[in-house]
Amino acid sequence: MHSAATRRRPEPPVITSHTSLLSRLATVVAGVVAATSSLARADESAPADAAGATDGSAAADLDDLDPDEIIVITGTRAETPLAASPVVTEVVDRRHIVESGAETVADALAARPGLWLERGIAGTGVTMQGLGPKYVLVLVDGQRQLGRVDGVLDLERFAAANVEQIEIVRGPGSALYGSDALGGVVNIITRAPDEEAAELTARIDHRRATDLSARVGGGSARLSGAASAEWQRGDAFDRTPETAGTTIAAYQDARGDLRGRYRGGERWQVDGSADYQRRDLRGVDATATGAILDRRNLIEVAATAARLRWTGEGTSVEARAGLGYYRDQYASDQRGSGALDQYQETIEQLIEGGAQLDRRLGDHHRASAGGELLGETLTSARQREDGDRIRGAVWLQDEWRAGAAYRWLIVPAIRVDADTQFGLHVTPRLAVRWDPLDDVAVRVSVGRGYRAPSFKELLLRFENPGAGYVVDGNPDLRPEHSTSGQAGVEWRPRRWAWISGHVYVNELRDLITTVTVDGGGAGPQRFGYDNLGRARTSGAEAAATLGRDRLALELGYAYTRARDLDTAMALDGVPGHRVSAALRWRDPAEGLTAVAEVVATGPRPYQLAGGVVETDPRFDVRARIARRFGDRLDLFLGVDNLLDAGDDQLDPIAPRTLYTGATARL
Amino acid sequence: MSDVVLAATVVGVLCALPGCAENIRPDVEPDAADGPVGKVATVRGADGIYTTRVDATAVDTWTHVDLETGAESSDQTSWDLAAQRFHLKLNGGVSGTAGVEVAPVPGALADVTAAPTTGWITDAADGEDENMDPDYAFEQGDGWYAYDPQTHLLTPHPTVWVVRTGAGAVVALQITDYYDDAGTSGHFTMTWKALDGGGS
Numbered sequence: 001m002h003s004a005a006t007r008r009r010p011e012p013p014v015i016t017s018h019t020s021l022l023s024r025l026a027t028v029v030a031g032v033v034a035a036t037s038s039l040a041r042a043d044e045s046a047p048a049d050a051a052g053a054t055d056g057s058a059a060a061d062l063d064d065l066d067p068d069e070i071i072v073i074t075g076t077r078a079e080t081p082l083a084a085s086p087v088v089t090e091v092v093d094r095r096h097i098v099e100s101g102a103e104t105v106a107d108a109l110a111a112r113p114g115l116w117l118e119r120g121i122a123g124t125g126v127t128m129q130g131l132g133p134k135y136v137l138v139l140v141d142g143q144r145q146l147g148r149v150d151g152v153l154d155l156e157r158f159a160a161a162n163v164e165q166i167e168i169v170r171g172p173g174s175a176l177y178g179s180d181a182l183g184g185v186v187n188i189i190t191r192a193p194d195e196e197a198a199e200l201t202a203r204i205d206h207r208r209a210t211d212l213s214a215r216v217g218g219g220s221a222r223l224s225g226a227a228s229a230e231w232q233r234g235d236a237f238d239r240t241p242e243t244a245g246t247t248i249a250a251y252q253d254a255r256g257d258l259r260g261r262y263r264g265g266e267r268w269q270v271d272g273s274a275d276y277q278r279r280d281l282r283g284v285d286a287t288a289t290g291a292i293l294d295r296r297n298l299i300e301v302a303a304t305a306a307r308l309r310w311t312g313e314g315t316s317v318e319a320r321a322g323l324g325y326y327r328d329q330y331a332s333d334q335r336g337s338g339a340l341d342q343y344q345e346t347i348e349q350l351i352e353g354g355a356q357l358d359r360r361l362g363d364h365h366r367a368s369a370g371g372e373l374l375g376e377t378l379t380s381a382r383q384r385e386d387g388d389r390i391r392g393a394v395w396l397q398d399e400w401r402a403g404a405a406y407r408w409l410i411v412p413a414i415r416v417d418a419d420t421q422f423g424l425h426v427t428p429r430l431a432v433r434w435d436p437l438d439d440v441a442v443r444v445s446v447g448r449g450y451r452a453p454s455f456k457e458l459l460l461r462f463e464n465p466g467a468g469y470v471v472d473g474n475p476d477l478r479p480e481h482s483t484s485g486q487a488g489v490e491w492r493p494r495r496w497a498w499i500s501g502h503v504y505v506n507e508l509r510d511l512i513t514t515v516t517v518d519g520g521g522a523g524p525q526r527f528g529y530d531n532l533g534r535a536r537t538s539g540a541e542a543a544a545t546l547g548r549d550r551l552a553l554e555l556g557y558a559y560t561r562a563r564d565l566d567t568a569m570a571l572d573g574v575p576g577h578r579v580s581a582a583l584r585w586r587d588p589a590e591g592l593t594a595v596a597e598v599v600a601t602g603p604r605p606y607q608l609a610g611g612v613v614e615t616d617p618r619f620d621v622r623a624r625i626a627r628r629f630g631d632r633l634d635l636f637l638g639v640d641n642l643l644d645a646g647d648d649q650l651d652p653i654a655p656r657t658l659y660t661g662a663t664a665r666l
Numbered sequence: 667m668s669d670v671v672l673a674a675t676v677v678g679v680l681c682a683l684p685g686c687a688e689n690i691r692p693d694v695e696p697d698a699a700d701g702p703v704g705k706v707a708t709v710r711g712a713d714g715i716y717t718t719r720v721d722a723t724a725v726d727t728w729t730h731v732d733l734e735t736g737a738e739s740s741d742q743t744s745w746d747l748a749a750q751r752f753h754l755k756l757n758g759g760v761s762g763t764a765g766v767e768v769a770p771v772p773g774a775l776a777d778v779t780a781a782p783t784t785g786w787i788t789d790a791a792d793g794e795d796e797n798m799d800p801d802y803a804f805e806q807g808d809g810w811y812a813y814d815p816q817t818h819l820l821t822p823h824p825t826v827w828v829v830r831t832g833a834g835a836v837v838a839l840q841i842t843d844y845y846d847d848a849g850t851s852g853h854f855t856m857t858w859k860a861l862d863g864g865g866s
């Protein structure tokens with residue numbers, strides 16, 4: 001948690017795989033760049049608040065922040081201006097979240113070219129640098145989240161209404177965060193409790209999906225708090241009406257959360273939070289055997305956390321503790337029979353605590369040291385026994401400023417984890433930043449990452465009574481490892497122009513793969529897990545933002561190559577190319593904002609029984625326009641998935657959706 | 667102070683919520699629309715072909731079929747076939763004492779009008795394979811089914827199994843389905859007819 005002024009990062013932009021698409025985009029881009037540059041230059045010479053805004057707050061809301069105004073924490077576990085970060089960090093700020101019309105964190109990240117959001121039976125997970133959802137660590141205010149299903153943490157679970165910014169750090173983060181951070185870290189920063197707000201937002205779409213959210217916050221300089229609540233519902237959607245199964249389940253979600261902050265003078269600060277969420281998902285599954293199953297998941301998620309921070313001269317100390325609870329009731333009711341009826345309850349619990357010391361050492365060093373203790377349990381009918389583990393960790397990091405005018409920033413870090421299941425594990429990282437010019441930053445890092453085996457992989461006992469196949473966990477599994485190299489350049493020649501490029505390679509070994517335990521014939525088999533896999537992902541990303549404040553064009557491209565080194569096959573579902581373009585227009589005088597975003601995703605390979613299948617390219621188009629009426633009311637109108645992309649099997653995304661709504665501030 | 671009390675109350679309520687959602691376990695009793703409960707049922711068609719449905723869904727017990735009566739066997743001796751999930755065994759060889767054996771014949775049931783003179787097999791002890799099950803006659807060679815590892819679907823081969831029953835009768839039998847109308851696996855549908863005056 002850190003201060004909550006609106007934060008934002010010049011984000012990554014566009015890109016793709018198809019020549020025809022590129023040519024089309026190039027035409028659009030060429031025209032827009034000219035207009036953008038001229039308007040942006042005009043803004044550069046005139047203060048944003050002189051642009052004709054009728055009130056100061058509205059004008060302020062419509063200004064972009066500079067990268068040195070944006071505070072990030074994820075890359076180094078210390079509050080750092082984005083422009084000074086030694087680690088490449090991408091920020092999706094509140095303005096971008098609101099302007100995109102995102103209802104969930106998954107929506108907010110969907111247009112980032114370097115991230116691939118894939119919806120499956122376990123929800124919508126994020127793939128980063130070619131590494132799937134189980135290799136991406138997702139935090140909320142720095143706290144681990146429960147509820148991974150088949151390794152996927154469903155980002156649809158996290159409502160966007162309460163998010164201040166989302167920080168994305170690519171590449172291994174295990175040197176600071178431990179397990180799961182191989183592909184990267186997504187840290188969801190919630191809105192600060194001292195943000196003065198009393199607002200109500202209602203949204204409805206043309207299929208009558210409804211979202212109501214309310215938030216009130218504020219207080220004194222000493223004590224502040226915020227409470228928010230949200231209720232959402234939507235009907236199931238079916239892309240293949242000729243079949244009984246649904247493509248997307250109906251949902252009814254409710255959540256409430258509290259945030260509080262107490263400041264004791266200049267030095268002490270205490271933050272506390274408590275959240276509760278209930279999700280009710282109902283869908284219909286049609287199996288290959290002809291069975292029709294009414295499926296329901298009733299999910300409860302609760303978390304509470306507290307943080308105590310003391311800040312002195314050149315020193316800060318922080319202690320934090322958190323509890324998490326996740327319960328998923330899964331029920332499946334077969335139509336016309338009771339033979340396949342199922343009920344499974346999964347309960348996960350997490351307790352974690354930690355302390356961190358940051359201290360400046362002379363003019364050249366800022367050292368950080370921390371320790372963490374984590375305990376987790378998982379009870380599931382699909383396991384041969386309940387799972388529990390305890391993990392302790394210590395980590396050290398130094399930010400060393402060196403060279404003439406401190407143009408070098410060298411950040412070594414190391415973390416040692418001790419786990420009751422796999423024992424000791426050491427993950428180092430070295431990040432270096434070099435500023436050869438005032439407007440150019442070069443970042444290079446090498447590091448390692450790891451993922452602890454999940455309880456499912458260790459303890460699963462699943463038997464399909466119909467086909468007779470069995471899947472057994474393996475309690476002797478070891479962690480999966482990665483070694484990674486990242487390098488990037490960022491150039492900001494003008495206040496309205498920002499360009500970056502980034503390359504990476506991740507080498508993975510000891511990957512946990514499914515193996516045949518016995519029975520190699522054509523009949524039903526017995527499967528298990530072992531540390532046999534090897535993979536390599538590599539790629540490049542480029543991004544540019546042209547213009548700011550009134551008009552901005554954001555472009556991005558991501559190329560990803562992900563290969564299984566044993567089979568030489570592409571990893572399932574990873575697109576080779578993604579291109580994005582976003583055009584943002586803001587008119588403070590009229591209180592208008594308009595955003596149009598296009599993301600093109602190249603074909604994705606899947607290994608199916610009949611061989612490798614490639615999906616069609618996907619083109620996502622969304623647009624939203626909003627107008628502010630005075631200080632108290634915003635009205636908005638938008639469309640998601642304008643081209644109605646997606647299919648029933650490999651790309652089950654929501655169809656074209658027209659929506660409207662309003663935000664009232666009291 | 668009242669703010670603190672209010673905040674504490676709300677936090678307390680939030681902390682009490684987890685785990686309070688209603689239990690959604692489906693009814694233990696079968697749905698009103700659920701299918702019949704009997705394990706073996708046989709009907710005779712107008713063309714004289716019998717259709718037998720066998721519920722073999724139990725994981726740890728066998729359903730025994732007496733082809734003389736077309737019903738579930740009431741004892742452990744007067745049965746011809748038994749089914750447990752996708753496994754089928756004979757009351758012969760290593761599985762039984764009645765000497766039941768089969769001869770697989772490619773083709774359609776209508777094409778088989780007489781018992782073959784060769785090709786008779788019965789259940790044998792586990793041989794050189796990677797499982798520890800007996801080598802059931804119905805699983806020797808290509809076996810009775812084709813397995814799709816992607817969908818886990820079992821599809822019967824177009825094979826006629828000529829069965830010499832424990833009572834000495836000979837029937838030609840074909841497995842036509844492994845799933846019931848609700849899509850539940852472990853439900854065999856077999857069509858069969860008596861050869862040379864055998865059968866029920």
